[in-house]
Amino acid sequence: MPRFAANLSMLFTERPFLERFAAAAEAGFEGVEFLFPYDHEMADLVAARDAAGVEQVLHNLPPGDWEAGERGIAILPDRVEEFRDGVETALRYASVLGCRQLNCLAGITPEDADPLELEATFVANLRYAAERLGEVGIRLLIEPINTRDMPGFYLSTSAQALAVMDAVGSDNLFLQYDIYHMQVMEGDIAARLGALLPRIAHVQFADTPGRHEPGTGELNFPFLFAYLDRIGYAGWASAEYRPRGGTDESLAWLAAARAGSP
Template sequence: MRRYSAHIGYLFSDRPLVERIAAARANGFDAVENPAPYATPAPAVAAALKEAGLTYVQMGLPSGDAARGEKGLAALPERVAEFRATLEPSLDYAEAVGCRAMHAMAGVRPEGVPEAKLWDTYIGNLALAADAARARGMLLLLEPIGSGTIADYLLDTPDLALRAIRELGRDNVRLIFDAFHTVNAGLDPLPFIRDHAGLIHHMHIADYPGRHEPGTGTLDFAALYAALDAAGYAGFIGCEYVPAGRTEDGLGWLAAHRAGAMRKAGAAHA
């Protein structure tokens, strides 16, 4: 059976964060995620998770001021001190809510800074973050996001994410792989899944175009799931989509996908 995580930065966003956790459970999700829960005290989040019987599968290190279009700090030379100052408090928060995987967003390329300097800053900060995460038994996650989604994002191709993992050389660095971001960048996600599934810790889905619920666009989810199954992917499917309306009104796809997985499992054991 596939396990689905509700991205509660997008889903159930018409209510406070702790209430989104209960809503995720009530609507059939197996876990939750959100990169920026920090405004809600960790004990309140931990209590809501315990009551719902859900896990918090991944969150982000602080990524700057979203209102100013900031999408991460890890690659920004002038923000090194800020990135490093937030690292241990963020890991404390994650540990308090039982989250074992932290995503470090790279950031948008600032004008006038050489690419090599951005990359060196990125790798240096990631090395520090990966070592701090390993000391707590946690993973550090990287997510390639193409220019179709975030213009001038440093880690904008899957190949760059693979390069970062190679250069870091640490066994606790893995990928978030997003089917929507990949297709939105004009790439086919299936070959990457086939060739690199062992590096994928977490999968994100949304339909294309529009980034709405599965079934609202043209993304071939049957082929995507077949590739994941063939590769032996056993992680969560993170639902990081923009609901076309009220979250609950658009969840028919979830029951349909679960039913399809059950039929396939039944046929395999017949």
């Protein structure tokens, strides 16, 4: 089975944020991730991580004004300096937390924008960030996100992500493959995981429809977890779902996976 991490922005939200590290460890997760660390003191995050004994496996670069609806600024030609400043901010947090992967959210496509200019900006920003993070051994990831949940998101398919990665031409740029988003956009999850495996550095998951825990929808997660193992996936698989009830009540899938149940 893969190593499982909990996304603390979506799981254990019944507890204050810094208490979620210990809750994840108690539930059986070996790692944690979250959207953004920037509202918290580094020392508090490190203390929570160390007390829980979990690994910090991922967080995102600063996304712009999240509360105002921004979902990344990497495609925006007039925000390049802000993007580069954000890389440095993320790097400081990741270095202190021992986090070896950072995800770059592309952003929402502006109305009447020049597609070629957006693409060129995205490629240039990713090339810069991949090189900068590579200097200290941190991997850069990009994630396609479905346009039903996030209308207008620039990067929405695995094929588009691979084309961008090829244009960047860096050996420090990888695919973050979210099973939920890609089931909505593409389907054929097992075949795509197998074909994309050399480019994938991180996997996230939730069931469809509803983005709830495994076992609530159409996907066969016991098969998919075993399949990831069979094809040699060596990264983390992170639970990024909205529990239908409380988080603790949503974790039957984890107990089954850890027990090797079919």
